[in-house]
Amino acid sequence: MAEKNTEKNSKKIKSIHEWPRHGIQFLWALITNSYLAGFLQGKIYTGKLKSLCVPGLNCYSCPGALGSCPIGALQAVIGSRNYQWAFYVSGFLIFVGALVGRFVCGFLCPFGLIQDLLHKIPFPKKLKTFRGDKLLRKLKYVILILFVILLPMFLTDILGQGAPYFCKLICPAGTLEGGIPLVLLNPVMRSAIGWLYAWKNVLLIVIVLLSIVIYRPFCKYLCPLGAIYSVFNPISVFRYRVDKEKCTGCGACARACKMNCNPVKNANDPECIRCGLCKKACPTGAVCSGWRNEKQKNLTGKTSRDLTQA
């Protein structure tokens, strides 16, 4: 009987449609990259909107981009001569993170959408986890501290300006959204490519291939923006909850989660991108999400702190 139930649940998990979420991701990517003239002329948008940050990883050198990438903007201000810290951008990230946490990763990041779609390509053996997976997830925090903050702050040129080292050496979103279209469309750019362009393309190809086998490898292991938002997941206003009374402990939610979180243990795990798969997989409707509400005290958010206190 239990086996039958598990089989039924597995079938249900496989049949969950993610297209409504992908629709939102696509619409957001389209809205924030709607400068079509850029794609036709091989140029970028230079209007006033560019002083505003978008919440997701979206290169500001993408020909269609209307806003600024928060990680690029953070490095630009930290690495500038006049400022030691970027209060505007860090304030923006704290504001967004405190409100919705990694919901941004699940719904508002164009590079997340690309990885989602790549993972739909059939492959004989998809890897859900592997040895060292948990440890490798800490790498994104190292990248955030080293490449986004410390290097632009301290490794400066004679004018006192630091380069955006994450964008320069790692970011595959910049290569895909900015580098490839601009090099294809702009002959001047084409004549300037060198070893760095080759390195970034190799990195992009590796991430594209890995995305077919592993779900969102860039988000899990490398993304500094995901690292920032992950810190806010346990305390954000928008949060997930598990109704203890409805939960039967069947484990369907944990099996459905592609980020390898277990909502029953921690509904607001730092790794959770709030895609909502667990909610759809739950046969009893025990997993729910919403804005923090006093009336919902009996539904546990189950942060690790909550569990310790219990």
Add this chain to the structure above:
Amino acid sequence: MSGRNFFSRHAGILLAAAGLCLMVFGISRGEMSVVFDKAVRICMECIGIG
């Protein structure tokens, strides 16, 4: 409600408010123009050329 309980219950809202204050402070000292100047020129580092 103790102070610690109050903070843990409202941490998200308090931090969002703190984030807004930081944004306003950053804008007031002209950081937005640095972001704008960087974003309206093709970022050579970002695309793998510079």
